[in-house]
Amino acid sequence: MASIRVHGSPISTATARILACLYEKDLDYEFVLLDMKNNEHKKHPFLSINPFGQVPGFQDGDLTIFESRAITQYLAKAYASKGTQLISDDPKKAAIILTWIEVEGHHYDPPAVALSFEHLVKPQFGLGETDPAAVAENETKLGKVLDIYENQLSKNKFLAGDEFSLADLHHIPNVSYLSMTPSKKLFESRPRVNAWVAEITARPSWAKVVALRNQS
Secondary structure (H helix, E strand, O other): OOOEEEEEOOOOHHHHHHHHHHHHOOOOOEEEEOOHHHOHHHOOOHHHOOOOOOOOEEEEOOEEEEOHHHHHHHHHHHOOOOOOOOOOOOHHHHHHHHHHHHHHHHHHHHHHHHHHHHHHHHHHHOOOOOOHHHHHHHHHHHHHHHHHHHHHOOOOOEOOEOOOOHHHHOOHHHHHHHOOOHHHHHHHOOHHHHHHHHHHHOOHHHHHHHHHHHHO
C-alpha cells in the first residue's frame, strides 16, 4: 500500500495541483475521494486532517499536512531524486522558483479563481447568473498580471527559467478551467502566455489528472 494518501476531489484546483505533482514525481499514492456535495470535507474524520474543512488533506506515513502549495513543495524536496525536478537544488535558482510560486498565490490566483467562479461554478451549482461586472473587474486584474507574465516569458521558456518547475505546475488547474471560458481571451491575446499555457497543459501529468477527473 502506498504511504502517500491524498484526500479531496479531482475537480478541486487545489487537489488537482497535488495530483499533478505526484504524477510529475512518478509517485504511487492512494486517493481518498470526498463527497463535497454532501460536505464530507466539513465533517469528521476529515477535520482531523484539515481543521479548516477545505480540501485537500495529505498524509505521508506519520506526516499529516494540508494547503496544496505546501504539499507540493514537500513532495518536490522529499522526493527530489524521483521524476521531474520541480525545485532546483541551486539556492539562487530555487529562490526564483519560490518567488514565482508566491506570485501565483498572491497575484494570479485571486482574480483567476474569481473568474472561474463566475463562469463555471455559478452555472454548475445553481448559484445565480454570471455577473458581468465581476467578470470585467477580474479580467482587468488578471490582465495586468498576465502582462507581467508576457514580459517574463520573453526571457525564459517557463516562468522561473528554461525548465518546468512548481511555479508553472501550480497554475495548471486554474489555467485549464479558464481555458474553457470566454476569459481564455486573456491568454490568447498574449502570444508568449498562450504558448506557455499550451505547453504546461499538454504535460502527461495533467492528462492523467484530467482522466481521473472525468472518472469522478
